[in-house]
Amino acid sequence: MELVQGLYNYWIAMILMMAGFYVVISRGNLIKKIVGLNIFQTSVFLLYISMGAVEGGTAPILEEGLTRFSNPLPHVLILTAIVVGVATTALGLALIVRINEAYGTVEEEEIHAQDEPA
Amino acid sequence: MLSGIYSLFAAAIFVELDAVDVAFTEASVGAGISTMLMLGTLALTTRLEKIPTYMPILPLLVVVATGAALIYGTLDMPRFGDPNAPIHQHVVPRYIEDMPKEIGVPNVVTAVLASYRGYDTLGEVTVIFTAGIGVLVLLGGGRRERPGGRRAGGRGGPS
Known part of the structure; x- marks a missing residue:
């Protein structure tokens, strides 16, 4: 029981991560793959942020009378990661639009099938 | 649409974990811009997904095995909310x-x-x-x- 109470934040992150991973490797649709990657990303964010949380802490904004703050360092790293994640998502989606122009499909199998005779 | 809701929900969790700045960013960038990009791509390509004909057993096995290994790896992590954690x-x-x-x-x-x-x-x-x-x-x-x-x-x- 103590184990569950102390570690459930990691486990939730792991379950989310595996859900995203599953979508990425089991789906042939490229847009679905990007969605899976996004879920995977959020799970990493959650992992970091939950590590930074402190029992009884407040948001890391200095104020009179407050002494215990949650850890600001993961917040900074994840802020960066969110923005970078959107940039990479945009690039991936742009690639998909381009693939759709060239092949007329966003399904992985159909793309491979079109490539084979050549 | 769902991914936008998902991002907003993630932002709510971040508020709960005292990470207000991250929550702001996630709500605006994750729920806003990401969703717009996603909808734009769907409009430029296709909304229909081909239903896979086979059951994805192998991916499921891989995911379960990886997840089990990761959860095993968390067992000696510092406990949630512990102020004495090394971090x-x-x-x-x-x-x-x-x-x-x-x-x-x-x-x-x-x-x-x-x-x-x-x-x-x-x-x-x-x-x-x-x-x-x-x-x-x-x-x-x-x-x-x-x-x-x-x-x-x-x-x-x-x-």
């Missing part, structure tokens, strides 16, 4: 103590982001810039006519 012992106490006289901004996240880890943010901007160029090259520069394909409209970069 809280180093660097951060110094930031919180010296920040008021060194930077003078009440928000520690802002101070670390813009000052102590300014180079990090510079690198982030570089990545966004590169991604923006990539998107523009892939879509905006595509003025070539393709037989049987559609031309992409001028879509702005992500930044």
Whole structure:
């Protein structure tokens, strides 16, 4: 029981991560793959942020009378990661639009099938 | 649509975990821009997914095995909310103590982001810039006519 109470934040992150991973490797649709990657990303964010949380802490904004703050360092790293994640998502989606122009499909199998005779 | 709701929900969790700055960013960037990009892509490609004909057993096995290994790996992690976890012992106490006289901004996240880890943010901007160029090259520069394909409209970069 103590184990569950102390570690459930990691486990939730792991379950989310595996859900995203599953979508990425089991789906042939490229847009679905990007969605899976996004879920995977959020799970990493959650992992970091939950590590930074402190029992009884407040948001890391200095104020009179407050002494215990949650850890600001993961917040900074994840802020960066969110923005970078959107940039990479945009690039991936742009690639998909381009693939759709060239092949007329966003399904992985159909793309491979079109490539084979050549 | 669902991914936008998902992002908003993630933002709510971040508020609960005392990470207000992250929640702001997730709500605006994750739920806003990401969803817009996703909808734009769906409009430019297709909304229909081909239903897979086989049961994805192998991916399921891989995922379960990886998940089990990861959960096993968490067993000796510091407990949730533990103020004595190693992550809280180093660097951060110094930031919180010296920040008021060194930077003078009440928000520690802002101070670390813009000052102590300014180079990090510079690198982030570089990545966004590169991604923006990539998107523009892939879509905006595509003025070539393709037989049987559609031309992409001028879509702005992500930044």
